[in-house]
Amino acid sequence: MVRGFLLDLDGTVYDAGRPIAGAPQAVERLRQAGFAIRFVTNTTSRDRAALVGKLQGMGVEAGLNDIFAPPYAAACFLREKQASALLLLTESAQREFSGVPTDVARPNYVVVGDMGEQWSFAALNAGFRALMAGAGLIALGLGRYWRTADGELSLDSGPFVAALQFASGVEPVVLGKPARPFFQMAWQDVGLEPSQLAMVGDDIDGDVGGAQRAGLRGILVRTGKFREQDMEGEVRPDMLLDSLADLPDVLKGAGSRE
C-alpha cells in the first residue's frame, strides 16, 4: 500500500519555469488525501529555500522540509559524520551546509555540484589537491549536461566529477538520483518504508529505475524529458501517466485512500 509520493520537480511539477498544467492542484489533492509528499530533485545549484520560493511562486505550497535535494542530503551526511568539507558548489547550495566546517586546511570530503560559469581551474585544482591529501569525494549527481533556456547545451556536474576521479583515482559517493544511497536517505527522511513509497518523475532511469532499484515503486510521466522510446528500454515503470495532474484521479479510480 503506497502511503507517500516522492515527486520530481523539473519536468514533473514544472517545466521551463512554468507549472505543468494541473500539477499544483494534484499536489494539493494528494496531500488532502493523506499521502506524505516530498519533492525529490537533483538540482545541485540551489538550496531548499530557493526551491521553496520557486514552488510558491507557481502556486505550489511547500516548506523547507518538503524538499529533498542533493546539497541537503550531503549536509546531513557530513553532519552525521562530524566531517569537514571543501564545497565546490554555488553560493546558494553552500547555504545548506551550516554546521559543517568548510574552512579547513585538510577537509574530510570534497563535495561537487553544478557550478556553471563559476567553475575555475583554481577551484577544481583545490578539490584535486584535497583528494590527493586523503579526502573523500561526494558527487551531488553525475548529470552529463543540461539544456539552457536558450536551447544551448551546458556542462553539468558529472564531467567535473569525472575529471577529479581521473586525476586522483578516488571513487565518488553519489548523493543524487539515481544512486541508491540518495533514495535511501530520502525514504528515511519521509519516515516510511520504501515499499510504502512511489517516485513520480519524467526520467525513466534517474527517477523510475533508481527508485525501483532502491525498493520503491516508480511512476513515469509523459511530460518534461519523456520520449516514447523510454518505454522500450530495460526499465519498466510500475505506472505510466500523461501527467502528474492525473495521479489523484487514477488513485481514486483504483479505490485508494482518497
Added chain:
Amino acid sequence: MVRGFLLDLDGTVYDAGRPIAGAPQAVERLRQAGFAIRFVTNTTSRDRAALVGKLQGMGVEAGLNDIFAPPYAAACFLREKQASALLLLTESAQREFSGVPTDVARPNYVVVGDMGEQWSFAALNAGFRALMAGAGLIALGLGRYWRTADGELSLDSGPFVAALQFASGVEPVVLGKPARPFFQMAWQDVGLEPSQLAMVGDDIDGDVGGAQRAGLRGILVRTGKFREQDMEGEVRPDMLLDSLADLPDVLKGAGSRE
C-alpha cells in the same frame, strides 16, 4: 642496429629547470657519432620555439626540427586532413597551428592540452558543444597531474579530456606519449624505421613502454621521476642507465659506431 635516438626532455635532458649533469655533452657526442636525434616531449603548453629557447639556454644545441611534441604533431595531423579545429591550448602552443582554420563555427576537431590557470568553464563548454555538434577529440596527452616548482600538485590535461569524454561520449585520439600514433608520427618525422630507433626517458611506461609497443627500443634513465619500483612492473627496458650522460660511453663500449 640503432641509428637514432628519441630523447625525452623533462627528467632526461633537464630537471627542474637545470640540465642533467653531462646531458648536453652527451647529446653533442651522439650527434658527432652520426646518430639522428629528436627531442620527443609530452609538453603541451609550449610551442617548439619556446622549447628551443629553453634548450639553448642550457647549452643544448637545438633547432625547431629537432623537436617533436604533441602540439606540432596535432598541427601536422590537422593540416594533412585539411581540418579545422577549436584549440583548448595556451597561446604558446597555439602558435604551432599556422594554416589550420581555428575560427570556424563548426570545427572538425577539438584539441585539448594543458591550459593550467587559463582553463575556464566557457572554454571547456565550448569544446563540449563542438563535440556534441560532431567534432572529433584530439588529446595532447592523458597526464593526470604534475608537480609545480613549489612542490604542489597541479591538474594536467588528462582530467579535462576525461571531463569532455564523459560529457560527450566522444573517444579521444591521443597524440602524446605513450600513444602509438604519436610514436608512429615521431619515427616518420625522423625518417627511420622504428627498429632503427630507441627512446630514452625517465618514464617507465610513457617513454619505455610506449616506445616498445610501437616497435622501438626503450631505454630507461635513473633521473627525473625514476624510482627503483619502476623495474618491478611489467615493462622491461631494453637498457637501464644512471643518466643520459652515460649513453655515449655505453655505445662505445658495445662497439657501436662511435
